[in-house]
Each structure stands twice: as C-alpha cells, then as structure tokens.
Amino acid sequence: MAAYVPVRWVAPLLYGAVLIGSLYYAVAGLGDGPGPQVWRMPAFVAVIGALFALEAVGHRRPAARAPLLLARCGLIGAVVFLDVSGLSQVLFVLLPFTAYFAFGRTTALALSALCLAGLLVAYLLTAPGWYRDPEHVSDLLMLCVGLVLAVSMAAVAVGEQRARSELEAYAARVAELSAATERNRLARDIHDSLGHHLTAMSVQLEMAEDFRALDPDAAQRALAEARRSVRLALGDVRQSVRTLRDEAARPDLSDALAALAQDGGPRPRVTVQVSGDEDGYGTAELTALHRAAQEGVTNARRHAGASWVRVVVHLAEDAAQLEVTDDGCGFAPDSAATGFGLLGMRERVHLVEGSVAVDSSPGTGTRLTVTVPRGKTGRPEERREA
Structure with missing residues (x-):
C-alpha cells in the first residue's frame, strides 16, 4: 500500500508529556522507594531524547518504515522500563498509530493486540491478582481506550490524505482533459x-x-x-x-x-x-x-x-x-x-x-x-x- 505521513505533532506531544510527568515524579519523590537510582533518570531522559531524534529521522527518511517501527518499539520499551511514574505506558499507543500510516490497518490492529497482550503478561508475571487491583484494571482499560482512539485517529488521517491524493489526481486529469x-x-x-x-x-x-x-x-x-x-x-x-x-x-x-x-x-x-x-x-x-x-x-x-x-x-x-x-x-x-x-x-x-x-x-x-x-x-x- 501507499505510505502516508503520520500526524507529526502527536508523538512529540506524548514524549514531552511523559518526560515532564516522570521528572515531576522524580523531583516530588512520588515513585516507588526513595527515588530513582542515580543512573536511571539520566538514562530515561536520554532515551526520550532518542525518541525525539527518531521522529526527525522518520521525517527525513520515510521509506525506512520497518526499521523505524522496530527502533520505536525498542525505545518505548526502554522508556517504560526506566520510567518511575508509570505514565510512559501511554506511549504504546504510538506503535499502532504510526504502523497504520506505514503498513495499513491490519498491522495496526495486530500491534494493538500485541500491546494489550504484553501488558497482560507483565501483570501476570509481576502483579499476581492484578485483576482485583483497581489501579491495574484502570491502566488496562485506559490503554484499550488509547489504542482505539489512536487507530481511529490514524484511520481518519489516512482517509483524509487518500482523499486529498485522489482529488489532486482528479484535478490533474481534469486539467489534462481541459487542455486536450x-x-x-x-x-x-x-x-x-x-x-x-x-x-x-x-x-x-x-x-x-x-x-x-x-x-x-x-x-x-x-x-x-x-x-x-x-x-x-x-x-x-x-x-x-x-x-x-x-x-x-x-x-x-x-x-x-x-x-x-x-x-x-x-x-x-x-x-x-x-x-x-x-x-x-x-x-x-x-x-x-x-x-x-x-x-x-x-x-x-x-x-x-x-x-x-x-x-x-x-x-x-x-x-x-x-x-x-x-x-x-x-x-x-x-x-x-x-x-x-x-x-x-x-x-x-x-x-x-x-x-x-x-x-x-x-x-x-x-x-x-x-x-x-x-x-x-x-x-x-x-x-x-x-
């Protein structure tokens, strides 16, 4: 399928929100224990910076769709591991969102299912009885809502870009026929x-x-x-x-x-x-x-x-x-x-x-x-x- 351009402001906005939230948690001491380890926060900031850089690379080299998606998956996984606030789970919605533009709806839905499955596996391994914990259930439901909204937003954006492309092609055809x-x-x-x-x-x-x-x-x-x-x-x-x-x-x-x-x-x-x-x-x-x-x-x-x-x-x-x-x-x-x-x-x-x-x-x-x-x-x- 034809590659479409993701909405450029969505990913940087989420990266910035997660960065600010995690920094606030670290400064206020709201995370688990006395606070993050000495190396943890600098590593977290460095990975967020790498995500910003990855977005810039994606704009310059849109043809490298598969490598960009794999790199984004790895970096988001690192952010979730290093984050002390738990807010970074929202970044999972970017995976199906960006995949929709590059690979289509089927790939986006498959990634959405994998994100949900990954979170469930993590709960099963690290939080026994999570299904009785309102916080864990709320996080799972919010991720579901976020994935639905992300895929829907991507579908609307792709439809608008496709319609614009068809309109431009139609206008060019009309101009050609008018000239003939x-x-x-x-x-x-x-x-x-x-x-x-x-x-x-x-x-x-x-x-x-x-x-x-x-x-x-x-x-x-x-x-x-x-x-x-x-x-x-x-x-x-x-x-x-x-x-x-x-x-x-x-x-x-x-x-x-x-x-x-x-x-x-x-x-x-x-x-x-x-x-x-x-x-x-x-x-x-x-x-x-x-x-x-x-x-x-x-x-x-x-x-x-x-x-x-x-x-x-x-x-x-x-x-x-x-x-x-x-x-x-x-x-x-x-x-x-x-x-x-x-x-x-x-x-x-x-x-x-x-x-x-x-x-x-x-x-x-x-x-x-x-x-x-x-x-x-x-x-x-x-x-x-x-």
Whole structure:
C-alpha cells in the first residue's frame, strides 16, 4: 500500500508529556522507594531524547518504515522500563498509530493486540491478582481506550490524505482533459477558418498566375479576390482571439453562409438558400452549422473538382438541417483517407448533440447532411422563449 505521513505533532506531544510527568515524579519523590537510582533518570531522559531524534529521522527518511517501527518499539520499551511514574505506558499507543500510516490497518490492529497482550503478561508475571487491583484494571482499560482512539485517529488521517491524493489526481486529469479539449477546439477553428480561406487564396492565386498573360483583367480580379480572402482570414483570426477571451459574438448564419458564395472565384459556383428563424439557436449551434457548410464548400473546391455546390439550410422549431451538395468526383466516406476536416466537423456537431451524414461514392458527387437540435446550447432566455 501507499505510505502516508503520520500526524507529526502527536508523538512529540506524548514524549514531552511523559518526560515532564516522570521528572515531576522524580523531583516530588512520588515513585516507588526513595527515588530513582542515580543512573536511571539520566538514562530515561536520554532515551526520550532518542525518541525525539527518531521522529526527525522518520521525517527525513520515510521509506525506512520497518526499521523505524522496530527502533520505536525498542525505545518505548526502554522508556517504560526506566520510567518511575508509570505514565510512559501511554506511549504504546504510538506503535499502532504510526504502523497504520506505514503498513495499513491490519498491522495496526495486530500491534494493538500485541500491546494489550504484553501488558497482560507483565501483570501476570509481576502483579499476581492484578485483576482485583483497581489501579491495574484502570491502566488496562485506559490503554484499550488509547489504542482505539489512536487507530481511529490514524484511520481518519489516512482517509483524509487518500482523499486529498485522489482529488489532486482528479484535478490533474481534469486539467489534462481541459487542455486536450482546448487543443482540439483550436485545431478545429484553425482548420475550419484559416484552412478555408487559404484554400480560396490558393485557387485565386493560381488563377492569377494562369491568366496573367492571357487575360490580365481576369488575373486582376483573381488577385482582388485573394486580397478579400486575406481580409476574411484576418477577421477569422480576430474572432478566434475574441473567443479565447470569452468574447465570442453570436454569428449571423445567413450572412456567414452568403459569404461562402462569394469566395474562390468562378468555380465552383456556390448557391446558398436559408429558410427559417435563427432565434433560439445558440452560438455553438450556429457556428457548427456555418463551419460544416464551410467544410463542405472547401472540400468541393479543393478535392472534388465540382462545377457547382448547393448549400441549403432549414431552421425549424425543433432542429436545423443543413445540406451541402456538389457534382464533384465524390469519395468513399468510410475510407482511411478522410482527413481532419470531417473529423473536426463531426466533433463540433456532436458537441451540440447533432448528427452528421455523408452520402458519396466515387464519381457520383457528395451530399453532406448535418442536423442540429434547437435550444441545446442557446441562452437561457432563448430556451424560455422556445
């Protein structure tokens, strides 16, 4: 099991109490006979000092659990032998207490039983008829109570340390998952926004290069479109920065989709049709629809060789449905060649409890269908109005 840290003030407090009590007994002459022998009290003080030193060693070398426990047993036994007050028997409770942290509950309970058995054996050997002596019976009962309290206190402390460790591990896991979620979100935003505009710029610059000598006016128009795509890309970058600062603006889906029809030059021809009311749809839902349409248009422009792309959105009371259809070369949706765009789109749509369906095969064009429920992430007032 994992080693836990004992409550550090318990052992020194008991050592100090026993030392003060024994010194008082010695000075007041309350012990058996005229007082301790000349060597007995210095030896007692020296052993108590060794126990204090052992605690310091235990804090510096917590891995040496078994040697520390054995040394503590020997030193406590020496203290009990040298003590004239009888108070040092309370130190026996430290054995199961410290063992609980190092070895667990079973070892602590076993040591508790051994402490009680040791005291009973000592009574049997040195005090016949001890069970009729109130003092001996009281000492035995007090030791039982002390052992129960010590084990209980150790169990509570170990439980608190275990809970703290689990909480720290959980917090670290949450931080790791939060960082991964944020990385995925940034990857989707970069792909969906900058990737789309860079694709458009690439097409426009290629057109400008191709028509530079044959049709200077067409080349100039392509350059103008490329500059426009640069401005749109910068706008998306600013929007991403605002999102990172929790200043995300609610998009206007109709305007955002209409801009798709103006990107990328004459091919493919993009038409957009939007019906229904955006009210009641949250920022995340509208963004998911916009990015899905953007991804469909970008794929048709970059990979499909399509001559036309049709974007149709219907915003109903319960859900919104987006369809992006093209007449391109198509592809196999289940193939390993599908890239980050479709993956990011599915992740974004699933975050708003929507669904994505891709109907395509080589040579037949592609139809992308995205369904997003209404009101799942909208503002509270929007959900109440819905």
